[in-house]
Amino acid sequence: MCGRSMTFQAPPWPKMAGIRLARPFPNLTFMASRAPTGEFAAPPVAGTAAFSKFMAVLQLVADLDEPTTIGDLAKRSGYPRTTVYRIVAALVAEGMLRENPRNGTLSLGPRLMQLASRSWARSDLRLAAIEALKELRDLTGETVHLAVPNGNTMVYIEKLESISAVRMASRIGTAVSMHSTAVGKAYLAALPAESRERLLPRLDLPRYTEHTVQDLDVLRRQIETFARQGWSVDEEENEAGIYCFGGAIRDPRGEPLAAVSISTLRFRQKQDKQAAYIRPLLEACRTIERRIAETPAFDSVREP
Structure with missing residues (x-):
């Protein structure tokens, strides 16, 4: 699979007050790859750039003391607004981010907190x-x-x-x-x-x-x-x-x-x-x- 382009079908479109696209958010395309066994300090491989963007957006939300917006995330990250739309939509659908239905602001989601809580507890x-x-x-x-x-x-x-x-x-x-x-x-x-x-x-x-x-x-x-x-x-x-x-x-x-x-x-x-x-x-x-x-x-x- 190294180097092959893989298309992941996105989950059903969540009901989100602050994020509206003309259709359910498009399929996300990543370059799948396999890191050398036991080596985490290897040179960058195809596909890590997309994952890094997801992590960068999550980190931005985590570092802010108050809920934020897609516009603010785009400004802080330097990513195109459409890219941030797609990342946020996927993260909300997976429970990694939570969107306030009243004003569309974003904060860390319950799934992320659950994973972190289990990690710390253990x-x-x-x-x-x-x-x-x-x-x-x-x-x-x-x-x-x-x-x-x-x-x-x-x-x-x-x-x-x-x-x-x-x-x-x-x-x-x-x-x-x-x-x-x-x-x-x-x-x-x-x-x-x-x-x-x-x-x-x-x-x-x-x-x-x-x-x-x-x-x-x-x-x-x-x-x-x-x-x-x-x-x-x-x-x-x-x-x-x-x-x-x-x-x-x-x-x-x-x-x-x-x-x-x-x-x-x-x-x-x-x-x-x-x-x-x-x-x-x-x-x-x-x-x-x-x-x-x-x-x-x-x-x-x-x-x-």
Whole structure:
């Protein structure tokens, strides 16, 4: 089948308020191909361009904080509007995107969330960490996050809400910057010095609050301090009014593969709770590391 053009019959046209074509969306044509066995770093093969466009559109929707439109997706992606029409129609039909019947805006669909939820629920790392995370949340009364590196960002794979009425904007599946978060800084601080120096210049340093560090030299010195003390802090750098403390989780080889954070409101720091947070945070990280070491077939989520 390598190199052959294959036509896939589209599923029945969904009832969509914001996407109307003159006829059911046309059949989508892809170039089918087979990647070399066991080799994922092979040169691009025919057919991957179409798949990459689908993934790019999904990623755009996922990265936006609010529902979006086809016009906005076309503008952001640079793809022709007709191409985006076809991609969105197929993704909606498969449940990967959801279209609001009232205004035609698009958001992530139930099928995608179901797949992600199952992946996270079955994650060896999450399973190894969940009990320690619950204990940490119950002990501190604060929101607890578990995050893993993904390229130049950290992705939350677990979040346990504070027992108080206060709720944070973060959610499972969200990708956050390394330079502005406690989980990101804890991960950077735990990296070997050479690996850290390779990664730091590649980071984007967007400003999220007036406290966000955007100077690379300042960030480097900050990370070096965190490396010496063994934990990190985010002082309203990612979200106004929120302080976070982070600790790294290492695999049996001693390499960082994830990070845990405790998030609290700024005014609570007046009660000098920092000292009360750090010890249980680091104990939770060590407990998770022991659970990982005891898992024979632990599937590390750390990038190769």
